[in-house]
Amino acid sequence: MENNQSYLNILGIANRAGKCTFGESLIIKEIQAKRSKLVLIASDIGDQTKKKLTDKCHYYQIPYFFVDDRDTLSHAVGKSGRVAVSINETGFAKKLKSLLDQ
Helix, strand or coil, X not given: CHHHHHHHHHHHXXXXXXXXXXXXXHHHHHHHCCCCCEEEEECCCCHHHHHHHHHHHHHHCCCEEEECCHHHHHHHHCCCCCXXXXXXXXXXXXXXXXXXXX
């Protein structure tokens, strides 16, 4: 379970470093512009939003992971009601990917 905590810590650091984007439409823009390196999606996201984000990620070949619920995700970045996060920096994306791939 400590992996879980460390990915949330990295996510918090990435957010404070200004390397995260929130909001469905903004994340889609980041994906289309190839600025997004990784997308984290809350496990309890709505079906329509899930389909929209995963389809975009597939099309633009951006890796994505389903992570904890929206409350955990929101808490990690210190904002409420977040269901998805785009990581826009390669270093953070690589680290998160290695933690989530296990």
